[in-house]
Amino acid sequence: MAKEKGFVTEITPQSEDFSRWYIDVIKKAELMDYSPVRGCIVFRPEGYELWENIQRDLDRRFKETGHRNAYFPLFIPESFFQKEKEHVEGFNPELPWVTEAAGEPLEERLAVRPTSETMFGHMYAKWIQSYRDLPVLINQWANVVRWEKRTLPFLRTSEFLWQEGHTAHETEQEAREETMRMLHVYRDFVQDFLAIPVIMGQKTPSEKFAGAVDTYSIEAMMKDGRAVQAGTSHYLGTNFAVAFDIKFLDRENQLQFTHTTSWGVSTRLIGALIMVHGDDRGLALPPKVAPTQAIMIPIGPPKTRDVVMPRVDELFAQLKQAGVRVRVDDRSDVSPGWKFNEYEMRGVPLRIEIGPRDCENGQAVLVSRISGEKRIVQQANLVEEVERMLEEIHNDMFERAKQFREDNFRSLDTLDEMKAFLEEKRGFVEAGWCGSAACEKTVKEETGATSRNIPFEPTSHKSTCLVCGEKAAHTVAFARAY
Amino acid sequence: MAKEKGFVTEITPQSEDFSRWYIDVIKKAELMDYSPVRGCIVFRPEGYELWENIQRDLDRRFKETGHRNAYFPLFIPESFFQKEKEHVEGFNPELPWVTEAAGEPLEERLAVRPTSETMFGHMYAKWIQSYRDLPVLINQWANVVRWEKRTLPFLRTSEFLWQEGHTAHETEQEAREETMRMLHVYRDFVQDFLAIPVIMGQKTPSEKFAGAVDTYSIEAMMKDGRAVQAGTSHYLGTNFAVAFDIKFLDRENQLQFTHTTSWGVSTRLIGALIMVHGDDRGLALPPKVAPTQAIMIPIGPPKTRDVVMPRVDELFAQLKQAGVRVRVDDRSDVSPGWKFNEYEMRGVPLRIEIGPRDCENGQAVLVSRISGEKRIVQQANLVEEVERMLEEIHNDMFERAKQFREDNFRSLDTLDEMKAFLEEKRGFVEAGWCGSAACEKTVKEETGATSRNIPFEPTSHKSTCLVCGEKAAHTVAFARAY
Numbered sequence: 001m002a003k004e005k006g007f008v009t010e011i012t013p014q015s016e017d018f019s020r021w022y023i024d025v026i027k028k029a030e031l032m033d034y035s036p037v038r039g040c041i042v043f044r045p046e047g048y049e050l051w052e053n054i055q056r057d058l059d060r061r062f063k064e065t066g067h068r069n070a071y072f073p074l075f076i077p078e079s080f081f082q083k084e085k086e087h088v089e090g091f092n093p094e095l096p097w098v099t100e101a102a103g104e105p106l107e108e109r110l111a112v113r114p115t116s117e118t119m120f121g122h123m124y125a126k127w128i129q130s131y132r133d134l135p136v137l138i139n140q141w142a143n144v145v146r147w148e149k150r151t152l153p154f155l156r157t158s159e160f161l162w163q164e165g166h167t168a169h170e171t172e173q174e175a176r177e178e179t180m181r182m183l184h185v186y187r188d189f190v191q192d193f194l195a196i197p198v199i200m201g202q203k204t205p206s207e208k209f210a211g212a213v214d215t216y217s218i219e220a221m222m223k224d225g226r227a228v229q230a231g232t233s234h235y236l237g238t239n240f241a242v243a244f245d246i247k248f249l250d251r252e253n254q255l256q257f258t259h260t261t262s263w264g265v266s267t268r269l270i271g272a273l274i275m276v277h278g279d280d281r282g283l284a285l286p287p288k289v290a291p292t293q294a295i296m297i298p299i300g301p302p303k304t305r306d307v308v309m310p311r312v313d314e315l316f317a318q319l320k321q322a323g324v325r326v327r328v329d330d331r332s333d334v335s336p337g338w339k340f341n342e343y344e345m346r347g348v349p350l351r352i353e354i355g356p357r358d359c360e361n362g363q364a365v366l367v368s369r370i371s372g373e374k375r376i377v378q379q380a381n382l383v384e385e386v387e388r389m390l391e392e393i394h395n396d397m398f399e400r401a402k403q404f405r406e407d408n409f410r411s412l413d414t415l416d417e418m419k420a421f422l423e424e425k426r427g428f429v430e431a432g433w434c435g436s437a438a439c440e441k442t443v444k445e446e447t448g449a450t451s452r453n454i455p456f457e458p459t460s461h462k463s464t465c466l467v468c469g470e471k472a473a474h475t476v477a478f479a480r481a482y
Numbered sequence: 483m484a485k486e487k488g489f490v491t492e493i494t495p496q497s498e499d500f501s502r503w504y505i506d507v508i509k510k511a512e513l514m515d516y517s518p519v520r521g522c523i524v525f526r527p528e529g530y531e532l533w534e535n536i537q538r539d540l541d542r543r544f545k546e547t548g549h550r551n552a553y554f555p556l557f558i559p560e561s562f563f564q565k566e567k568e569h570v571e572g573f574n575p576e577l578p579w580v581t582e583a584a585g586e587p588l589e590e591r592l593a594v595r596p597t598s599e600t601m602f603g604h605m606y607a608k609w610i611q612s613y614r615d616l617p618v619l620i621n622q623w624a625n626v627v628r629w630e631k632r633t634l635p636f637l638r639t640s641e642f643l644w645q646e647g648h649t650a651h652e653t654e655q656e657a658r659e660e661t662m663r664m665l666h667v668y669r670d671f672v673q674d675f676l677a678i679p680v681i682m683g684q685k686t687p688s689e690k691f692a693g694a695v696d697t698y699s700i701e702a703m704m705k706d707g708r709a710v711q712a713g714t715s716h717y718l719g720t721n722f723a724v725a726f727d728i729k730f731l732d733r734e735n736q737l738q739f740t741h742t743t744s745w746g747v748s749t750r751l752i753g754a755l756i757m758v759h760g761d762d763r764g765l766a767l768p769p770k771v772a773p774t775q776a777i778m779i780p781i782g783p784p785k786t787r788d789v790v791m792p793r794v795d796e797l798f799a800q801l802k803q804a805g806v807r808v809r810v811d812d813r814s815d816v817s818p819g820w821k822f823n824e825y826e827m828r829g830v831p832l833r834i835e836i837g838p839r840d841c842e843n844g845q846a847v848l849v850s851r852i853s854g855e856k857r858i859v860q861q862a863n864l865v866e867e868v869e870r871m872l873e874e875i876h877n878d879m880f881e882r883a884k885q886f887r888e889d890n891f892r893s894l895d896t897l898d899e900m901k902a903f904l905e906e907k908r909g910f911v912e913a914g915w916c917g918s919a920a921c922e923k924t925v926k927e928e929t930g931a932t933s934r935n936i937p938f939e940p941t942s943h944k945s946t947c948l949v950c951g952e953k954a955a956h957t958v959a960f961a962r963a964y
Contacts (some may be wrong), residue, residue, distance in 0.1 A: 033605060035555045036562075037592065042605055044552035049855060050552060068527035068533060073517045074594075074625055074641050075578075080518075094584055096557075098594065101578035102629040110519065111593070112556075112580065123515060123524055141555055143625065147584040159556050235809060 011345070013131040013280045014414040018224040022275060023153070029283050029346050031270070032153050039151035039158030043267070046346070047154075049291040050270050051161060055141065056264070057193050057288070058163065060405035067137045067165060072119045076145075080118040083243040086455050087117065090210020094146040096158075112145045117211060117236070117262055120124045120166040121244030128258060130249045131170050135178070139165040141208065144266075154271030155482045162266035168246060168258040172237070175259035179235040183216045184258050188232035194273050194395040195286040196220045197405055197429075198230055201453030206437050209262075213237035219452040219477065221405045222275035225426025225450050227479035230272055233263035271482070276401050281348025284370055286397050293325040294386055295343045299336050299355030302350075310358050315352075315382050324390070344369055349393045350386065354379075369392050370400065394458055411459050415446060415466050418478070428479045430455070432462025432472030439445075439467035449478040491637070493827070495762045500706040504757060505635070511765050511828050514635050520635035521640030525658035525749070528828070529636075532752050533643060537623065539675050539770070540747070542647065543667050543818070549619045549647060551844055554601045556625075558593035565725040567684040569599065572692020576628040578640075591770050594627045599693060599718070599744055602648040603726030612731045613652050617660070619719065623645040626748075634754030637964045644748035650728060650740040654719070657741035661717040664697045664745040668713035676755045677768040678702045679887055680712055681910075681959055683935030688919050691744075695719035701934040701959065703887040703895040704757035706948060707908025709934050709961035712754055715745035753964070758883050759852075765829025766852055768879050769872040775807040777825045781818050781837030793841050797864050798832075806864045806872075808834075826851055830876045832868065836861075893941050897928060897948050900960070904929050910961045913938070913952030914944025921949035931960040 011028060012020040026032050032048030043051065059069070067203050077100060081088040091114045098110040111118070125137060145159045165182060169175040183200060188195050198218035208215035212234040218246050220230045237347045238244070241257035250256045277284040297317055298308045312328055319326040329339050336353070343351060353365040364382055366389050378466040408427030418429045428447065433439060443466070444450050458475040465472050493510060494502040508514050512680050515527030525533065526939050541551070555714040557580060573596045580592040595601065606618060627641045649666060651657040665682060672678050692695035694716040702712045722728070723739035732738045769775050778798055780790045801808040802845035811821050818835070825833060835847040846864055848857045848871050859867040877897040877948060890909030894900050900911045911931065915921060925948070940957040 033608065036559055036604055037555045037557045040555040040557065042555065043553035045552050049550070049552075068531070070527050070530045071521040071525035071533075071643060073519045073524065074627065075519045077518055092585075095582035096592075098578045099581045102576055102631075105843075115709075121515070122518060126515065145556065149584075161553060339727045352517045433836065447586070 011282055013433070014223060020168075021278075021280070023482055025278055026153055026274060027344075028034070029061050031274075035087070037158070039148055041157050041163075046291065047270060049266055050273070050285075050289055050405065053289045054269055055289070056172065056195070057164075058189055059141075059165075061189060062139050062163075062165065065181060065185060067139045067167075070100050070107065070122065070138045070140055072116050072140055075111055076116070077117055078109045078111060080122065081111065083118065084211045084240060085209035086239075091115070091146075094148065095145050096145055104451055110270050112423060113142070113263075114144055114146045116140065116142070116164055117166065117240050117260075117330060118244070121240040121246060123261070124168050124258070124260075125165075125244050125246045127420040128168060128246055128248050132253055134168060134170045134258065135174065135250060136168040137164055137165075137178075138167070146276045152271070154274070155268050157267075160267050162264050164262060164264045165380055167242070167261045169260070170248070170250065170256075170258070172259050175261050176235050178242050178264070179214070179216065179261045182261070183218065183231070183233040186233065186263070186265060187214065187218050190218060190220070190230050190269070193286070193397065194269065194380065195258065195288075195394050195401060196230065196272060196276050196344050197398060197402040198404065199453065199455050200457075201455040201477065203232075203453050204433075204440060204451045204474075204476065206440055207453075209234045209238060211239050213239065217453050219273050219479070220276060221408060221479070222272070222482070223278070224275070225428070225479070227428065227481040228241055228268065229452070229481065231263070233245070234261060236260045236262060249301050267479045277397055278347070281341075282345030284397070285347035285349060287349045289395050290347065290349050291292070292327050292346075292348050293390055294327075294350040294352055295348045296326060296328045296352045296354065297336055297339050298328075298330055299353050299358075304356035305332075307356050310352060311356055311379070315354070315364070315379060318383055319386060322387070324383070324386055327412050344378040350389055352382075352386070356381055368396070409459075411462075413462065413464065413466060415443065418466060419447055422480075428452070428477055428482065430460070430462070430475060431466035432464050433474050433476040434465035434470045435473035436468070439465055442467045447478070450481055452477045452479050452481065485628040486804065489647075493762065493764055494930045496705060499895065500743055503760075503762070506889065507634055507760055507764050507827075508756060513756075513957070519640070521630055521952055523639050525643075528773065529752060529958075532767075532771055533749055534771070535771045536675070536751055537645075540671055543671060544621050544645075544647065546699060547663060547667060549621045549649075552620045552622055552645065553604065553624070553718050554598050554622055556595055557593050558598070558601055560591045560593060562604065563593065565600065566693045568721075569693035569797070573597070573628075577629065577931065578608045579710070580628050587843065593863045596626055596628045597744075597746070597816055598622065599648065599722050599742075600726070603728060603742070605725050606648075606650050606742075607728045610730050612726055613733055616650060616652045616730060616740065617656065618650040619647075619660075621645055630879060631794075634753070634964065638754070639749075642749050644746050646744060647745045652722070652730070652738075652740070653740070654741050658717050658737050658745050660746070661696070661715045661716060664743070665713070665715040668747060669700050672700060672702070672712050672751070673769070673880065675770045676751065677770075677866070677876050677883060678712065678745055678754060678758050679880060679884040681937050682939075683937040683959065685714075685935050686915075686922060686933045686956075686958065688933075689933055690926060691716045693718060693721050695721065697792070699852070699935050701756060701961070702754050703890060703910055703961070704754070704964070705760070705886065706757070707890050707910070707961070708908065709963040710754040710757070712751060713745070716743060718742045718744060727884065741945055746809070750964075755937040759827070759879055763823075763936070764827030766879070767829035767831060769831045769876050772829065772831050772907065773807065774809050774828075774830050775872055776801065776809075776832040776834055777821075777830045778808060778810045778834045778836065779818055779821050780810075780812055781835050781840075786838035787814075789838050789841055792834060793861070795838070797846070800865055801868060803871070806865070806868055832871055834864075834868070850878070851879050893944075895944065895946065895948060897925065901929055902923070904931065904962075908962065910934070912942070912944070912957060912959050913942055913948035915956050916947035916950055916952045917955035917956040918950070922945055922948045924959050925960060929960070930962050932963055934963065935959050
């Protein structure tokens with residue numbers, strides 16, 4: 001990798017060094033930059049716009065399922081963390097503390113929120129009196145901080161952006177339904193919008209959220225075979241209700257604790273979509289999340305500009321009118337070839353080339369970023385052709401990601417098989433598990449892989465534990481994870 | 483004011499106690515609640531949705547003027563503040579400090595950002611090399627913290643939400659044009675979207691932003707005659723460029739410092755719109771920002787429900803289809819009268835009543851929240867009638883606010899006149915000022931009023947200073963301010 005003045009000039013091939021490839025791509029495409037604060041990045045406009053697009057679509061899905069947004073304080077009093085035992089044990093090692101303000105020490109230290117179950121719990125206890133106040137369905141878009149030892153842009157940063165939904169319900173059943181509803185919202189969103197196939201399932205006890213009764217996740221496979229947890233949804237039982245005294249008078253006039261849930265996705269989705277779709281030429285952005293869906297590049301010698309540009313402007317206006325996020329690069333100081341490389345590196349899903357010959361024939365050339373397929377289409381049908389090809393590119397990306405996952409996925413029976421597989425290539429392993437934390441730990445120590453989740457739909461149901469050989473309680477998906 | 487279990491049951495009249503009225507209204511309408519963290523509030527869904535609507539419209543205006551969003555770190559190293567002398571003096575007294583994280587003391591204390599000129603400056607120095615990299619036009623939506631001594635929900639809270647634009651330019655002229663462009667964006671937005679008339683002008687040196695060369699503001703008058711600074715735009719000169727070494731090679735290949743700007747509005751706009759438009763019945767929300775623009779209430783005895791409801795549902799669908807934010811309250815356990823009061827208190831701009839007689843006649847009744855005007859309209863034209871009346875309500879609200887401001891505004895010549903006016907009633911005073919900080923201070927000490935700004939278009943140009951009687955350098959708008 002050659003570097004000059006901090007700018008990446010060449011992208012390291014994935015096969016040579018995947019981590020280096022990742023950093024090269026996100027820097028060269030100007031998605032982020034390192035900040036002077038340990039583990040915190042700057043989301044540059046090209047990267048932040050991915051998050052804006054994710055937000056817009058997810059927010060719509062949250063509102064369609066009856067949720068409203070709110071905003072709760074950044075700071076959480078230390079005493080709040082003490083109220084839920086598992087929660088404090090889980091988060092204490094990662095908390096940054098505000099100890100002084102305006103020149104004076106604080107009476108009580110304030111944590112910068114790593115998540116907000118405690119603050120929501122405190123407020124819900126004030127707002128909820130009766131079953132008539134339930135359910136409470138609130139989401140928050142916010143920044144959170146977890147002082148991580150090892151960080152990686154987007155995938156694990158000390159400060160990150162996310163949404164956290166917090167809901168309170170009359171009954172366990174309703175709360176469990178909500179937990180699953182939001183898990184499905186995440187699954188649908190990640191597959192339909194980001195073109196990332198995921199494995200939906202339940203976390204094992206050792207991997208569940210600190211304070212949850214049950215945690216569910218969707219897990220995606222990166223191009224290096226490692227897993228990224230792309231979203232989680234938690235049934236919290238009455239744990240936080242008891243800790244924060246969230247009680248209500250039920251329909252029989254009895255005081256009950258509410259059942260609560262929480263669920264979240266974060267800016268790590270940006271890291272996931274880069275690692276799932278990118279290639280040696282750079283980013284490859286699924287059309288629905290891409291800031292620029294189509295780039296129009298006029299072709300041909302300077303003297304033909306007068307013929308080509310008016311047509312380009314006209315077609316640009318039509319596409320924009322139709323809601324396509326399209327841009328024109330009509331610079332004359334760089335060659336079309338240079339532009340082709342540039343927008344491929346930036347992951348723009350579709351290129352539209354228009355030259356003088358195309359104008360004579362009333363044609364345009366569409367080129368897919370992902371497959372390289374070239375398609376000659378009629379200018380008269382350009383909007384429909386572009387819309388169709390963008391949809392095909394989305395499907396193509398999803399299918400390629402799914403095929404890659406299948407190619408790097410094994411359903412195995414023993415730890416030795418798993419070790420052999422993971423030595424040969426990285427990937428996911430599905431295997432039986434007896435349910436003991438000891439066997440789970442053995443897998444981790446011997447292979448570096450952790451249990452990702454207990455898939456709702458395993459490819460096969462295993463009968464014995466891959467470690468101890470005893471009866472399997474579950475079939476588990478294992479992988480090394482980010 | 484009667485209270486029960488923390489719920490406000492009656493609203494204190496504005497004339498009795500304006501501050502109490504404000505708190506009663508925002509609590510009863512469930513816009514906010516106090517949090518357990520000093521000076522921080524919870525933005526409840528009804529309040530947060532106002533901010534979402536503000537964001538959506540402002541964000542569009544920012545993008546139309548060529549800006550893109552990004553996200554910069556929450557934490558700012560202590561050393562950054564030391565680099566710009568006025569900046570550190572201005573903000574140091576209000577900073578909260580993170581001193582430990584993950585169980586260990588930090589090597590360098592981190593401030594929780596009160597504003598981000600320093601962090602943007604640091605990053606811009608990395609990104610900007612040549613005039614070809616300019617201008618850089620970035621905005622950020624974020625939370626910021628200023629540890630305020632006296633707080634008031636929305637108007638002055640320790641943590642608040644805002645946007646901060648930070649731009650870098652080749653020349654002073656371009657940066658000054660940007661500064662004014664964004665001031666005008668704010669003026670247009672606040673007047674066109676929030677129906678709040680504002681006075682646009684330049685801050686005096688004592689009131690300008692810590693680190694700015696020139697600060698401009700828009701100032702609004704609340705119903706108690708006090709001012710709220712509704713938006714500010716700063717020309718920062720090369721102050722932050724010098725402090726953070728933001729240099730570029732200009733067109734003559736010479737190294738130059740960039741000229742930078744910053745500009746922001748915050749959630750205090752929510753406080754302003756409540757205090758400008760609200761009345762003794764509660765909130766009054768301008769239609770463009772109102773979460774619910776129209777509330778449909780079926781009228782008449784239960785037996786007529788079968789006639790009325792299908793028609794209500796049909797009209798509701800038409801309005802929703804047309805993009806009106808409309809809701810139906812078809813509860814049968816509360817009376818129409820109770821609903822009228824409820825939605826008036828919540829500030830819904832337009833009420834639509836439909837009863838059996840209306841259905842017979844193909845009519846509906848529209849009632850304005852702000853004037854109480856009742857209008858009988860044809861159901862066949864309901865969409866147009868509703869859209870027209872919402873627009874009229876917006877104009878009505880703007881005109882009322884403007885009239886109120888004119889009624890409580892005086893162009894005066896001496897401090898004695900000003901004192902007499904402010905004893906009689908609260909309001910804004912326009913007067914001549916010699917330009918000395920001493921005279922400005924005298925005004926503040928004697929009247930409690932501060933210079934709000936030097937209006938671009940004063941009602942008259944004053945020739946003498948209201949304090950010392952010397953030649954006036956400027957005509958200034960003074961007011962007590964939130």
